[in-house]
Amino acid sequence: MAEAAALLLRPRRGPADPAPVNAESYFSAAEIDRARAFRRPQLALFGGMLAVQGAVLGAFVRRPPRIGAALSGAALSTALSVAPLPLAAIARRRAMNVGLVTQSWGGWAGDVGKSLAIGAVEGAAAGAGATALVRRLPRAWWLAGSGAVVAVGAAFAYAGPVLLAPLFNRFTDLPEGPVRSDVVSLAEQAGVDVGRILEVDGSRRTTMANAYVTGLGHTKRVVLYDTLLRDFSRAETRLVVAHELAHVRHRDVPRFLLYMALVAPPAAFAVAQLVGPSPSLPLLLAGSAAVAAPIGLAGNGLSRAIEVRCDTEAVAATGDAEAFVDFHRRIALKNLADPDPPRWQQLLLGTHPTTVERIALALATGRSPEGS
Numbered sequence: 160m161a162e163a164a165a166l167l168l169r170p171r172r173g174p175a176d177p178a179p180v181n182a183e184s185y186f187s188a189a190e191i192d193r194a195r196a197f198r199r200p201q202l203a204l205f206g207g208m209l210a211v212q213g214a215v216l217g218a219f220v221r222r223p224p225r226i227g228a229a230l231s232g233a234a235l236s237t238a239l240s241v242a243p244l245p246l247a248a249i250a251r252r253r254a255m256n257v258g259l260v261t262q263s264w265g266g267w268a269g270d271v272g273k274s275l276a277i278g279a280v281e282g283a284a285a286g287a288g289a290t291a292l293v294r295r296l297p298r299a300w301w302l303a304g305s306g307a308v309v310a311v312g313a314a315f316a317y318a319g320p321v322l323l324a325p326l327f328n329r330f331t332d333l334p335e336g337p338v339r340s341d342v343v344s345l346a347e348q349a350g351v352d353v354g355r356i357l358e359v360d361g362s363r364r365t366t367m368a369n370a371y372v373t374g375l376g377h378t379k380r381v382v383l384y385d386t387l388l389r390d391f392s393r394a395e396t397r398l399v400v401a402h403e404l405a406h407v408r409h410r411d412v413p414r415f416l417l418y419m420a421l422v423a424p425p426a427a428f429a430v431a432q433l434v435g436p437s438p439s440l441p442l443l444l445a446g447s448a449a450v451a452a453p454i455g456l457a458g459n460g461l462s463r464a465i466e467v468r469c470d471t472e473a474v475a476a477t478g479d480a481e482a483f484v485d486f487h488r489r490i491a492l493k494n495l496a497d498p499d500p501p502r503w504q505q506l507l508l509g510t511h512p513t514t515v516e517r518i519a520l521a522l523a524t525g526r527s528p529e530g531s
Contacts, residue, residue, distance in 0.1 A: 161457035164421035168414055168461060170468040177519035182499040185488050185518060191498065197257055198497045202504070204250040208243035215242045216448070219441035231440050232286020233279040240278055244271070254365075257495060262364040273326055286440050293437060301431040305423035312419050313375070316412060320374040330357045330382070338388060341397050342381065342404075345476060349401075351408045354379035362386050367494045370399045372406040375413065390493065394479055395486040401476040405469035418461060426450050462510040470517055474524040483521040487514050 182191055215238050224231045251267065254260040262270075288307060292300040315323075324330065333339045333356040346353040354374065361369065361384035368387040374380050381403050387396060406412070434446040474480050491498050491514045498514035505513055512520065 160425040161422050161454040164418050165457045165461040167421070168418055169464045170409075177516065177523045180515045180519040180522070182515050185484070185515075186491070186498050190492060194491070194495050194497045197253065197495045198500075201250055201253065204246050204253075208246045211243045211246065212239050215239055216441060216445050220439070220445050223439040223441050227287075228290035228440060229283040229287040232282040232284070232289075234282075235286065235441060235444060236278040236282025237275055240275055259366055259495060260364065261362060261366060266363070270327060277323065277326075289443055290440060293443070297436060301427035302424060305427035308423050308427070309416070309420045313416055316373075316416060317375040317378055320378045320380060324373075328363070329360045332356065333358050333383065337393055338383075338396055338400075341393070342400050345397065345401050345404055346407075348476060349404050349408050351404055352379075353381055353404060353407060356380070357382045358385055358388060359383070360385055362389075368490055370403050372403050372412065375416075379407070379412075381407065391486065391489065392482070394477075394482040395489070397477050398473050398479065398483050398486055401473035402469045405472040405476075406465075408472075409465070409468070411465055411469075414465070415458075415461075418458060422454055422457075426454055456507065459506075459508070459510050463512055466511045467516075467520060470512070470520055471524050474521050480521045480524060484518050487517050487521075 216235075219235060219238070224234055226234070251260060289300075289304065292303050292307070296303055333342070339356060342353065342356050354377075357380050359382050361367070366386060368384050368390060370381070370383045370387055372379075372381055381400070383396070383399070387399060391399075429450045430443070430446045433449065434442050438446065470483075474483050477483075490496075496514060500509075500513060511517075
């Protein structure tokens, strides 16, 4: 069902046929080796964190806590977040050693504390709600639960940018200037209402650059990292903006909410079949995690297809394939990204095309009649 939903929501129009590209044509052997020497241990640490969380969840399943549903949900959330922190600290230290992290350990500890508090509140609410549904609707809790999951997802998509994100970063309206003029011009060209155009102080935590679209309705916004605005040329920033505006134009945030709405009922039914009647809260969470994993693979495939479309439209809108190639080479170096990761890794974890795939796409789009 997840694959069917992803197929239904995939962009109908395919991109130009990519030209074959080798990572060695755009990156030196030393650059590739440095990225992989950093990323591969980070991936192993990430796998270790998942394993630790799995062990903690297994312990809760074997011995569910004998406390109220809300307290149980809060305890589960807190334990699953605290247990992998030592491995997360190791990964953070490695990122600091290569210059990707700028935040102090004290600042990180403050962020962890805020995340734990928010997670505990969310866990308590989810635990109380899930337990109540299982008790009151022993045969149909999965159907009501799927509706609740979609409703909560939509609420977070709408309110998260204005209630949660400001707890961790400072967002300011992008000041008048060339970049804002480019955003307005590209938005008019694309025929979209861009909402707010914000700059976020990403540099308080990292040297990496990024941009994203978030929010729904009145909370819709395009967010640009200050590192992007500081470290990249105007032409490169225009391409990033054009890419993000393509997300706005095609309503990709609502698209993923629709994906969730299509997948949630069969997923919840699968969980119900897996955990049986009257499951404990930890068992319900374990079953949900087991079902969510393959659904995530289908969602990642949908995300990659959407990103390809946005890349294609960004190159076509700006007519600057060369700047697109330069940008993705530079940002891969800046973020220490592996430009050509193993196929299995991309299929399991990739939400965006790889760097070499994006370069190949830009070259093909730039040569096509639409991109020329």
